[in-house]
Amino acid sequence: MPDLLIELFSEEIPARMQARAREDLRKLLTDGLVEAGLTYASAGAFSTPRRLTLAIEGLSANSPTTREERKGPRTDAPDAALEGFLRSTGLTRDQLEARDDKKGQVWFATITRPGRPAAEIVAEVLEAAIRNFPWPKSMRWGSGNMRWVRPLHSIMCILTDEAGAQVVPLTVEGITAGDTTRGHRFMAPDAFAVTGFDDYAAKLRRARVMLDSAEREAEIRSQAENLAFARGWQIVPDDGLLAEVAGLVEWPVPLMGVIEDRFLDLPPEVLQTSMKEHQKFFSARNPKTGRIEGFVTVANIETPDDGTTILAGNQRVLAARLSDAAFFYENDLREARAGMTHWAEGLQSVTFHNKLGSQADRIARIAALAREIAPLVGADPDHAEEAAQLAKLDLRSSMVGEFPELQGTMGRYYALAAGKPQAIADAARDHYSPLGPSDDVPTAPVSVAVALSDKIDTLTGFWAIDEKPTGSKDPFALRRAALGVIRLVLGNNLRVHSTQCFINHLMSKCLIDTNPHGTGRGDGYGFGPQPDYSIEFFVMASGGGFGGGDDQKAAFWADEAAQAATDLLAFLHDRLKVYLRDQGIRHDIIDAVLAQPGNDDLVLVVNRSVALNDMLKTEDGKNLTQGLKRAGNILTQAEEKDGVEYSFGADEKFAETEAERALFKALDTAEPAIRQATKAEDFPAAMQAIAALRAPIDAFFEAVQVNSDNQILRRNRLNLLSRIREAGRQIADFTKIEG
Amino acid sequence: MTSPNRPRSFQEIILRLQNYWAATGCAVLQPYDMEVGAGTFHPATTLRSLGSRPWAAAYVQPSRRPTDGRYGENPNRLQHYYQYQVIIKPSPPDLQDLYLGSLRAIGLDPMIHDVRFVEDDWESPTLGAWGLGWEVWCDGMEVSQFTYFQQVGGHDCRPVSGELTYGLERLAMYVLGVEHVMDMPFNDPDSPIPLTYGDIFRQTEREYSRWNFDQVDTAMLFQHFKDAEDECARILAADPEDSAGRRIPMAHPAYDQAIKASHIFNLLDARGVISVTERQAYIGRVRALAKACADLFLTTDAAREDAA
DSSP states (O other), rough: OOOOEEEEEESOHHHHHHHHHHHHHHOOOOOOHHHOOHHHHHOEEEEETTTEEEEEESSSSSSOEEEEEEEEETTSOHHHHHHHHHHTTTTTGOOOOOEEEEEEEEEEEEEEEOBBBHHHHHHHHHHHHHHHHOOOBEEEBTTTTOBSSSSSEEEEEEEEEEEEEEEOEEEEEEEEOBSSEEEOTTTHHHTEOEEEEEHHHHHHHHOOOOOOOOHHHHHHHHHHHHHHHHOOOOOOOOHHHHHHHHOOSSSEEEEEEOGGGTTSSSOHHHHEEEEEEEEHOEEEEEETOSSSEEEEESOOOTTTTHHHHHHHHHHHHHHHHHHHHHHHHHHHOOOHHHTTHHHHHHGGGGGETTTTTTTHHHHHHHHHHHHHHHHHHHHOOOHHHHHHHTTTTTGGHHHHOOOOTTTHHHHHHHHTTTOOHHHHHHHHHHHTTOOOOTTTOSHHHHHHHHHHHHHHHHHHHHHHOOOOOOOTTTTHHHHHHHHHHHHHHTTTOOOOHHHHHHHHHHHHHHHHHOOOTTTTSOOTTSSSSSOOHHHHHHHHHHTTTTTTTTTHHHHHHHOOOOOOHHHHHHHHHHHHHHHHHHHOOOHHHHHHTTTTTTTHHHHHHHHHHHHHHHHHHHHHHHHHHHHHHHHHHHHHHHHHEEEEESSSOGGGGGOSSHHHHHHHHHHHHHHHHHHHHHHHHOOOOHHHHHTTHHHHHHHHHOOOSSEEEEEEEHHHHHHHHHHHHHHHHOOOOGGOOOO | OOTTOOOOOOOHHHHHHHHHHTTTTTTEEEOSSOOOGGGSSSHHHHHTTSSSEEEEEEEEEEEEGGGGOOOSSSSOOHHHHHHHEEEEOOOOOHHHHHHHHHHTTTTTOOOTTTTEEEEOOEEEEEEETTEEEEEEEEETEEEEEEEEEEEEEEEEOOOOOOEEEEEEEHHHHHHTTTGGGGGGGGTTTTSOOOOOHHHHHHHHHHHHHHIIIISSHHHHHHHHHHHHHHHHHHHHHSOOOOTTBBBBBOOOHHHHHHHHHHHHHHHHHHTTTTTHHHHHHHHHHHHHHHHHHHHHTTTGGOOOOTTT
């Protein structure tokens, strides 16, 4: 059983592509080898900035010989048929065998495919893998036609068994495979030959290359932590940065530096972002001061001066970068203290979307909505409105221009510098949240008001101009906005009638906009010159154009708004289903609940769903569902057949059996209990009350035939079933429950 | 950084690069005599990276980026600066090693410094060009751009050119250990008349910053943009044969007009008179010119290996 070692040695592979490339190489090779009939014991893939390596252990030396038997034409068939058969099998007539078949004598062919040596198969599979490698971006170089992520310099491909190592004969676009590689670009640049994976890894290590990225990561982590520990500092963990840096070096040499005092007053987020984005430094925090006071840079080389020159250089570059940052910050603070009016004006000329006006227009809408939402979330309306007006002003600041990922974070600092209350400043930082399913949800009332308004404005805006997500396309991240609304509402237990809120906002977009340069006037940065649905929508809404005072048209647009809102609610429901499914709640349960009135109150929907979900896990719940469905089915059939609705007047006096009487009694108890519990929104209690019907319903069906010949009895029993159905409908639409 | 090999002035770094690349066999060209934003715009790069004819050139290119003007006060930003540009077609297999040799030549020894190739894809929307490569880091500072051209003017590059661009001021400040560009020795500090970068450029940076940001006549610029665009189109549309029946397509004169339009656009941008939406449209107009020039260049003898 030979072992296979492949190395593709190239110019520097982008760090972000390495992990995926390792996996692709492993999969392409193992899949190809297996498909060709080889087996293997294990396969491991590795990467450094300059190489992709695959080591396969226990590869079969040959693919097995296969035999295939194929049935041909009858022996008395015309010659042409026989010739065709010979052609397709590649055999001659004397290699065929005539056998008796049901319809007479028939030719049979046995095709033998001899096994092939592993080297031959490896060469084919590797060449195909190189030519079709799925790099996210690939390139040509020199005069060649080959594509790789960066120029490919050499291919190592050897099979090793007890007899020694053998190079697999292979040439791809002028590169012939061999058994040599090179070490570190500067510390050990010479070529050397290897005999197998262990030899390869050991020689690479001597040649200052750490092959395994996981080892490089561990090395960087532990050395960085040691360096920090020696000063009493802690490294700010950053797994993404760690993986990236491990993909930039073959021989990691972490070096620790100190941030000059003059930069320590910069916000820690600024220090961290600048060092990470520009220089790929790790930040070191001093736990005593809580500040970021140092950094770790990871060099790719050991130098005679122990990195002194390298560290000095990095320190110098950092100082230049942080001087820029400090300059931006000082300028921004000056503007912040002056009230940020320039920024607010500047946002008038920043287009949010050409059909939805400028950022300034958008902020005005959000502010109005935040004011409206404020009482629902327990926020002061003036604060909510002001917070919304300030929250996005930092988009015009120099710092956010330089580091877009600091949006909001800087907004908070600038709002504080402007002397705004803490709650308003926090809203600037928090109003973008939550950004994903696991991100923290804001809970401070002002933040919630602005965060919710921000997302609702986004959703209603894009719904109004009919730019909804389709398939995998969601360029405006509307799914994320919808999930944000859901998580804000649920996380803060907000009782909002979403539909009405959407309609109000859709209709009021227009009313807000009274300035002559804003949305909906078809000028400046607003709408383009082509009139369309959305323009009319907004023009109408803004009370401009043809809208004012015309009741009929107003009604028409109100109707449009209601339709958009209904459609948007359905989208929100879809996202809610995805969200709840991740929480372990079945989609059919959510559907059953969504069929109930009040489904635009998401908290209500979730509380109902959770309680129903819990009940359906119990034995009573499962059987009850069956009973309710059975009652429903019998009733529906009878109603269809008779053309009437049995919904009134079951009378206990017509009850014939104990089971019927027991059901009457149980319903008499359960009905008011369910009603009261649902009214109080105590869904667990409602579930308990309806679950109590399980035994009586089961007993009833056991004892009684509903469709009795006696019409009076039949009608009475159907009316009794109707009470069961009604009891169920108080909770959910059980017909939608599966199973 | 106190190696004896260390250069002493800005001009010495340029001279060493010139000598180094001359020794590798590049034709050492002179700067293009028009205002450009980067060395890539020099026809020796843009046009000569097209077609199959081998090419190897190195040159200094004065470059202008009006928006980067800071009145000579910022230690690192200038509206007029120098790039060193190397372009070799087809890209040789040892281009990385050649490049590292040039760093050694200017006193950056990769055994003492930390030299890294960090992913950076290059794209020029105005030239309809893109390529893959890296920014080269030395001790955490970007000292060069290293690009394998894949497309220029909308055409696939076959063969592929390798392009190296050094930001000379930044690189030299690092090599010379200078904190502010204006303090950098331009000639040898021990010269009878030592001159700093500031002695030569502080005044011009101030003047051009003012002109670029506040003074340049925008109505005139809009007109000049249009003139350049029209003239470019006219040249491109001209009969490739002259009155004597000789085939002389005029790709280079047309391309000059494209360069001109591009620089005028940069000035208008610095003046802040181009809105976000218009910006894209202007870039698209310059790209259309550059592409048409590339198309025409490919029909010339200079683009073909077999041509005399």
